[in-house]
Amino acid sequence: MPAPRPDFAAAFAPLERRLLRRRLAAIEPRLRLEIVALGVLAMGYLFWQTRLALASLAFPNRPWAAAAGCAAGLAACALAGAALAGTRHAERLANGFPAPPWLALPVPAGRIHRHLAQDSCAVSRFALLPGLAVLAAGARIVPAGALAALAAGFVVVLDLAGRLGCAIAFGLALLRAPAHPGADPATRVLAVAARPARARRFAPPRWRAERPLAAFLRKDLLLARRPGPARLRLLAPLALGLLWLLPSVVPILPEVALALTYALTLVAAAGMAGWIVALVSADPFPVLRGLPVGVLVVWGARVLWAALGAVALGAGQALAGALAGGRAPHAYFSWTALVSLGIGVLGANYAVTLYPRAQHARRMLGLTLGMATGASLMIPFLGWSLLLAALLHSARRLPRWAWQEPS
């Protein structure tokens, strides 16, 4: 009896379709809306900037120069797509794919790699969005025929660019893969990807006698430095912290600069509160519950982080005030530090009282801060009253911490 000849294309095609469908379905509806809103904003900005540039290129009577500008913009988008796909593929070839043990399957390694590369290539399609913005910006500036040709060409080039990115990543992975007599290149590369990543080793810790509060602070600091959710959540407030001086040093009206700095500081404080929620939710429930610590330690350590962040943000605002020619830096400092502390403590309150439901804590925090911002924009100081009420209300629930359950 002849050996069966499996149809790999028929096997992989439904798998790829299902994977795509499931991944899209896994994105929460709220997150989908947020992604769409951010995408629309970014596309709008790009459209506006590109249209200005194309219009100036086309003026007074050079539509083909605008077409060349449009083509350059699309080429940049395709390049970004190639970089996205290539980076993703290189990372997955180095650290492994979250997938079955491919090399144990009776499928040629080359076919497996083609499937994995196609999966990595999917991210290059994100470059379609800026490409669409560039094409829309060229409408009525670039001749219609040229614009249609550019659009068709862009779709083809983007697909090729994604494949090129993956091919480069594969080539680089092959250079690093150890040689095996008889093993084809795809097998060598996939064997490296399937190998468990060698873990990084850390320096031995210092065993110290310290109070539980200090032990929690030290542990929080370690978590904030290691790759993981706590470090990820710290990036936004740190980045905003770096940006807050920008309005003070660019040539704009001092009042506008101060208002911008203040807004950035408040967003940074909200980011800090989100980081505190991430720190609290990093505590494994069975470990924390087994420890001889009360709510005061768990909450107090996070309030100390909030206080530290508030001082830093207040100092930044005072500096910005001084640069903008403000006369009372201590007033800037006190107000900003107080407000930041309030936001940080609110984050700690929600994180501790809703522990271990980090998602709930994040939603409550976002909702409260959003409502407070809206209220402040409508009636001055109403938002602060709302924030204070939320602080007091959440603090009343702190004593119930020991009785919380995981679900």
Add this chain to the structure above:
Amino acid sequence: MTLRIDGLSRRYGALAALEEVSLEVRAGEIVGLLGPNGAGKSTLLRTAAGLQPPDAGAVLVDGVDLWREPVAAKLGLGYAPEEPSFYEELSAEEYLAFLAAVRGLDPAAAAARTRELSSRLGLADRSDEPVRGYSHGMRKKLSFLAAVLHRPRVLLLDEALEGFDAPAALYARETLRAQAAEGAAVLFSSHVTEAIERLCDRVIVLDRGRVVRTLARAEWGGAAPGLSTLERAFLALIGSPGAEVPA
């Protein structure tokens, strides 16, 4: 007595997971908790460890009510859950150093005990790596190590030795016996009857959330504590020091 559970009840909606469970584990005793899946063993241990409040009843650790004075009671409590969880970003050493500090242990003594335990359990080679990369067996070993690190007066172990290799299981059993000899009360839950036979002095049988019976070692007439013939042969083959332990 060191651990006393009085009339503990716990419901999950309509399901009564525990119904007025009462038991005692005296100092120096290793008591097995045996029962079919869904009998309420893990619920009992989770409630006794302070992970979830009971609907009724009390847990007393050395006479201290766990739910009235949780901090004082937990100072003398060690718990290894069935599904261990950790700070995945930390190394085993960093994690244990944190636990030692929170429990107020002497740093040098805690570090030395960690070194000894992790070496005997086969964790020492990778104790400086992040826990995220640990296998199931290594995670169970780390959870056990964290539970016994501070020589607790009461130990609650939920399928704690599951996933251990033979030398590590042998050493863990020795450690538990040593802890009991020092006066600790150990409540050891497992679905593997052989593990309970070889370790426990007494067995409490739990079914549908109720204590069905308590059996003393003389009543079940099972294998004596120590090594089975296969364990002895295996340990001798791999040259483990455990092979010299008397049966």
